[in-house]
Amino acid sequence: MGIIETKDLVFEYIRRDEEGNVEGITRAVDGVNLNVNQGDFIAILGHNGSGKSTLAKHINAILYPTEGTVWVDGKDTSDDANLWEVRQKAGMVFQNPDNQIIGQVVEEDVGFGPENLGVPTEEIWERVKESLKAVGMYEFRKHSPNKLSGGQKQRVSIAGVIAMHPKCIVLDEPTAMLDPNGRKEVIRATRALNDVEEITVILITHYMEEIIHANKVFVMDKGKVAMEGTPKEIFSQVDKLKSLRLDVPQVTLLAHELRKSGVAIPEGILTREELVAALGLGKR
Amino acid sequence: MSIILDHVNYIYEAGTAMEYAALKDVCLTIPDGQFIGLIGHTGSGKSTLVQHLNGLLAPTSGNVYYNGADIHDSDYNRKELRSKVGLVFQYPEHQLFEIDVFSDVCYGPKNLGLDKKETELRAYAALKQVGLEDDFFYQSPFDLSGGQKRRVAIAGVLAMKPEVLILDEPTAGLDPKGRDEILDQIAKLREETGMTVILVSHSMEDVAKYVDRIIVMNKGQVMFDDVPKEVFRHYKELEEVGLAAPQVTYIMQALKENGLPVDTDITTIEEAKTAILQALNR
Numbered sequence: 001m002g003i004i005e006t007k008d009l010v011f012e013y014i015r016r017d018e019e020g021n022v023e024g025i026t027r028a029v030d031g032v033n034l035n036v037n038q039g040d041f042i043a044i045l046g047h048n049g050s051g052k053s054t055l056a057k058h059i060n061a062i063l064y065p066t067e068g069t070v071w072v073d074g075k076d077t078s079d080d081a082n083l084w085e086v087r088q089k090a091g092m093v094f095q096n097p098d099n100q101i102i103g104q105v106v107e108e109d110v111g112f113g114p115e116n117l118g119v120p121t122e123e124i125w126e127r128v129k130e131s132l133k134a135v136g137m138y139e140f141r142k143h144s145p146n147k148l149s150g151g152q153k154q155r156v157s158i159a160g161v162i163a164m165h166p167k168c169i170v171l172d173e174p175t176a177m178l179d180p181n182g183r184k185e186v187i188r189a190t191r192a193l194n195d196v197e198e199i200t201v202i203l204i205t206h207y208m209e210e211i212i213h214a215n216k217v218f219v220m221d222k223g224k225v226a227m228e229g230t231p232k233e234i235f236s237q238v239d240k241l242k243s244l245r246l247d248v249p250q251v252t253l254l255a256h257e258l259r260k261s262g263v264a265i266p267e268g269i270l271t272r273e274e275l276v277a278a279l280g281l282g283k284r
Numbered sequence: 285m286s287i288i289l290d291h292v293n294y295i296y297e298a299g300t301a302m303e304y305a306a307l308k309d310v311c312l313t314i315p316d317g318q319f320i321g322l323i324g325h326t327g328s329g330k331s332t333l334v335q336h337l338n339g340l341l342a343p344t345s346g347n348v349y350y351n352g353a354d355i356h357d358s359d360y361n362r363k364e365l366r367s368k369v370g371l372v373f374q375y376p377e378h379q380l381f382e383i384d385v386f387s388d389v390c391y392g393p394k395n396l397g398l399d400k401k402e403t404e405l406r407a408y409a410a411l412k413q414v415g416l417e418d419d420f421f422y423q424s425p426f427d428l429s430g431g432q433k434r435r436v437a438i439a440g441v442l443a444m445k446p447e448v449l450i451l452d453e454p455t456a457g458l459d460p461k462g463r464d465e466i467l468d469q470i471a472k473l474r475e476e477t478g479m480t481v482i483l484v485s486h487s488m489e490d491v492a493k494y495v496d497r498i499i500v501m502n503k504g505q506v507m508f509d510d511v512p513k514e515v516f517r518h519y520k521e522l523e524e525v526g527l528a529a530p531q532v533t534y535i536m537q538a539l540k541e542n543g544l545p546v547d548t549d550i551t552t553i554e555e556a557k558t559a560i561l562q563a564l565n566r
Contacts (some may be wrong), residue, residue: 046459047461047462048431048457048462049430049457065545099286145516146459149325149326149327150326151326173457176456176457177456177457178486179324179325179326179526180325180486180488180526180527180528181527182325182326182526183327183486206457206458206459206460206463210461233369242461245459245462246458246459246460246461247461248459249534250489250530250532250553251531251535253553254532254553254557257553257557258560258561261561263560263561263564272534272535272538275535275538275539276538276539277544279539279544279560281542281544282542282543
């Protein structure tokens, strides 16, 4: 069994009018089957309202399935007895850095999670140190989070999750509010966690170029998984992605346009290096 | 007619230990009808700058002129200025509050003291300008999608008939299609009305695609102010201050380094395609 597994997952919420009468039911997630292996880097794409955030919130039991089951490391998330274990194993980072930092000092903020888990004090400090080092924020440990840039705040949020020693980290549009440098810092830290610490990563984003290194991409539409494959397989389908309100990285789009104009290159080019090679340039 | 910033300085918490200069000797002229991209990393002074353009902040020293008049003269009508220089904040949908879309858009013109008919006409026109279908007019703004809510919020500012529209990251958090739709709509609107548009953005690709002038802020100062091609030529300096060139510019550099004779000051996919096809057929 994988680290995260969902079987026929359905989530519905009930819309009510001002008097509380039921107006209708929205099916935000509709029959999703996922199987994520330990150490994977998974990307989830999808337009606004496609159900990707609702799906993500099931992974650390913020939401429970209406139908179907979600297992985190073999534990059924809808069983209350598993709640703490599920949340410790699958941590979550959200879009707005200012909504998820509570400590007055960076290292206190990072220590908040393990403290709540009842970790002994000495070990908390050890965990804070290693987590801040993992995201490259150790030198800021005595700083006030207020004075940090957006990218730095997000990295502190990520450190706060790592300090709980999760097996999996879910990031829901962690770069949406950041400038180009901040985006780069956060993605770099995320990839390092996956490569070095072998933490499973589930990244939700609207920036296509952030996910070209993922092992697997899921594209959501109307609560269902509409496409599933490697970045190359997914980004080879430019027109289908566009019909799902998505996009491809600029290099992929440029290659696609060149191909349409008769240049003999394959679809699904993901990097500059691949384009250089496909055009038969460079050192041979 | 234009906006002129003349040696504007702005210091937060002047005279305290927290004193911080957010704008340092900023001089800018913004003529009518330009489409301007304002870029800079978080904390570079962009937001402080735009809040000077409609008088929300007053310079610590220096002057701001709108159509030749100093907006901080004691008898200047700053309330009227705020209807002429419309500012759409980040995540403007958080500021929606009325029971339906149409009432929300009416709020601005109503506060200008316009009569009911004029208010409603303007609200209707503004909603049409942002491309919102009639079906949504009497729905609660909270039942709309993220992209639709943002359109409603922009319409709320357009209903004031601004001469200058400032948008602070209007596409943050939207999916790629939603992002293109909003920016296309703004570009179209600007063509039709001739209004000045100032787009604050973290996306170099969007800025390169739409604007005709880029102002780069760094540490409270104007670092570059030129057409996109010229600004992105300084990509190394931009990287040092947390910015970058559009991805396509780096692609062209990689191609050139590997022997394809192409220009490297290209900033859009369309230009890149033409240049590569030409170079390949040479």
